[in-house]
Amino acid sequence: MGITGKARAFRRTLKLDSHHAIERFGVFVAAFALTGIAVISGSVISALQTGSDVLSRTALYTTTFTTSKTALKGDVDGVFTNTRGDKTLVMMHFPASAAISHNAADYQAFLLGSDTDLTNETVTTSDIAGTIHVFGSTGYLGILLTAHRNFDEQVLNLTIRANAELSYDETVHRQAGVDEMTDDASFRKFDQWRVFINPGATAITTIPALDAPSFDPTRAYYDVVLKPQEGTARAKLDQKLLAMRANLAQIESYTSDLRTTQVDGLFLRPPPPPAMMTGDKITGVSAAEARDGVSTLTLHTDHVVPGGLNLSWRTGDVYHGYLDVVVPPGQNYAEFLARKRDEKADTATQQISDMPWILSDGSNLRSDYQTSDVTMRPLTTVMNNLSQAYQDYAKNKAAYQSELTLDLLRLDANLRDVRSNSSVHDGSHVVTTLY
Numbered sequence: 001m002g003i004t005g006k007a008r009a010f011r012r013t014l015k016l017d018s019h020h021a022i023e024r025f026g027v028f029v030a031a032f033a034l035t036g037i038a039v040i041s042g043s044v045i046s047a048l049q050t051g052s053d054v055l056s057r058t059a060l061y062t063t064t065f066t067t068s069k070t071a072l073k074g075d076v077d078g079v080f081t082n083t084r085g086d087k088t089l090v091m092m093h094f095p096a097s098a099a100i101s102h103n104a105a106d107y108q109a110f111l112l113g114s115d116t117d118l119t120n121e122t123v124t125t126s127d128i129a130g131t132i133h134v135f136g137s138t139g140y141l142g143i144l145l146t147a148h149r150n151f152d153e154q155v156l157n158l159t160i161r162a163n164a165e166l167s168y169d170e171t172v173h174r175q176a177g178v179d180e181m182t183d184d185a186s187f188r189k190f191d192q193w194r195v196f197i198n199p200g201a202t203a204i205t206t207i208p209a210l211d212a213p214s215f216d217p218t219r220a221y222y223d224v225v226l227k228p229q230e231g232t233a234r235a236k237l238d239q240k241l242l243a244m245r246a247n248l249a250q251i252e253s254y255t256s257d258l259r260t261t262q263v264d265g266l267f268l269r270p271p272p273p274p275a276m277m278t279g280d281k282i283t284g285v286s287a288a289e290a291r292d293g294v295s296t297l298t299l300h301t302d303h304v305v306p307g308g309l310n311l312s313w314r315t316g317d318v319y320h321g322y323l324d325v326v327v328p329p330g331q332n333y334a335e336f337l338a339r340k341r342d343e344k345a346d347t348a349t350q351q352i353s354d355m356p357w358i359l360s361d362g363s364n365l366r367s368d369y370q371t372s373d374v375t376m377r378p379l380t381t382v383m384n385n386l387s388q389a390y391q392d393y394a395k396n397k398a399a400y401q402s403e404l405t406l407d408l409l410r411l412d413a414n415l416r417d418v419r420s421n422s423s424v425h426d427g428s429h430v431v432t433t434l435y
Contacts, residue, residue: 056153059204061196065092068187070165072098077140077224079197082210085150088199089210090158091224093140104134104425106164109143111433112157114196123435124152125200130431135221136421138414143431144215151199162191217422218415222319226411230318233407237313238286240400241297245282247393254386261382266359268379271386274351276303277393299400307343308401311408318411326409333413340406348394355390357383 059079066073077091094100101107109130113121125147133142143158145151186192198204209220251273258268272278280303284296296314304310309326316322323333357365365383369376 057201057203059198059201061155061198062194065193065195067162067191067193069191070099070162072100074098074193076195079199079201079204080207080210080224081151081199081204083206085200086147087210088145088151088197088204089207089220089224090143090145090195090197091140091220092142092195093138093225096139098139100139101162101164102134102137102421102423103164104132104141104423106162107132107134107141107425108161108163108429109431110159110161111145111431112159114155114157118157118196120157120434123156123433124154125149126435128431128433130433131215132425132430133215133217133220134423135217135225136417138221138225138418140221140225142217142220145199145431153198153200153202156197156199158195158197159192160195161186165191217424218419219319221418221422222415226318226415230408230411233404233411234313236407237400237404238295238297240396240404241282241295241299242286244299244393244396244400245297247389247396248280248282250389251386251393254382254389257382258386261378263376263379266361266379268365268383269358269360271355271357274348274355274390274394276305276348276351277301277390277397278303280393280397299397301397305348305398305401307340307406308398309340309405309409310401311405313405313408318408318415321412321415322409323412323416333409333416337406337409337413340402348398349391352387352390352394355387 060076063076064073065076072094074092074094077093080089080091081087109132111123111128111130113123115121127148129146131144133144134140135142141160143160207220207223209216209223212219255270258270261267280299280301282297282299284298286297287293287295290296298314299310301310311322311326313322316325323336327333327336359365359379363369365376365379371380373380
């Protein structure tokens with residue numbers, strides 16, 4: 001038998017010829033399936049082992065939820081505690097457009113212990129009391145748990161029930177069933193959702209609101225929700241100041257170029273700067289330049305853009321409020337913010353467009369020469385550079401004084417909603433612990 005014949009016989013023996021394609025495909029599928037099972041099993045075992053290892057550090061196991069009857073989706077913002085470890089606040093929120101009750105009396109909660117398999121067990125921390133807080137019309141809801149001692153390291157199953165259903169979807173109600181994890185039929189009868197937490201975790205976040213003698217929902221909302229947003233807003237203001245400082249340096253440099261750039265003895269005379277930026281300067285250093293890492297950049301100006309404010313935002317914060325400083329007497333803050341929103345005139349662009357570009361012989365570079373005149377290109381280039389630098393500065397200043405500064409005021413207005421309209425549900429049966 002030749003080499004070719006031996007090869008054919010070998011392929012038939014191992015079923016590698018075309019007549020055994022189906023059998024060969026089945027073998028491959030089975031092999032991949034077994035491999036997949038092995039990988040998945042290993043992942044599950046690893047996850048359980050990891051879960052056991054990090055139990056002492058993990059405070060939150062549920063980051064999103066869906067209500068059982070109305071199918072409203074929400075997010076869990078975190079689990080927070082005080083320095084003693086005997087108070088825990090679970091913060092969550094629905095989208096602002098969600099049809100939910102903003103009255104804390106319409107909610108109650110139930111607390112169970114849970115093992116790593118999500119099986120119910122006894123709560124080991126005794127004498128837990130709770131209150132439910134709704135933070136105005138923001139969509140945020142908080143469950144405050146307190147104990148006579150610090151919380152044990154234990155996964156807790158916190159079930160929240162909404163006794164007021166403000167939305168209805170026939171399809172959702174028709175498909176509503178028991179809870180998938182625990183076969184709890186109460187999820188069909190009531191609009192509920194679950195959050196798994198560990199109040200005794202070592203990596204839990206501490207907030208000042210829980211160290212106060214009494215719970216202030218305004219301070220809690222600021223600590224959890226608004227303070228991070230305020231940090232982002234301040235960072236954007238600082239970045240805009242850096243951009244404006246660069247623009248002013250460009251303006252100074254390009255203005256110097258006017259005196260040194262000539263065509264056949266002709267040069268451009270420096271035009272007067274637009275009124276809205278006359279005398280503007282930025283002092284201080286950025287965070288990267290400061291030895292202590294704290295930015296001190298400050299805009300000094302006598303001119304405020306339409307719809308904007310010249311706010312000294314570094315000297316205050318959202319919790320203590322900016323609106324009382326800037327809102328004129330006799331005007332409420334809603335009217336003030338609405339008026340600022342409507343001030344849209346862009347005077348800076350027009351001022352820059354009207355800047356005179358006069359040459360040393362008294363002629364006008366824009367009106368007396370064609371833009372295609374290559375002989376004047378050096379002067380046209382320096383004119384365009386300076387004009388663009390003015391435009392960039394005007395754009396950045398407008399964003400700084402209006403859009404970004406007003407963002408801080410809107411956070412202040414948000415906090416005022418919480419301060420005026422928050423509600424609390426307290427009592428012996430508001431949060432029921434099932435030991």
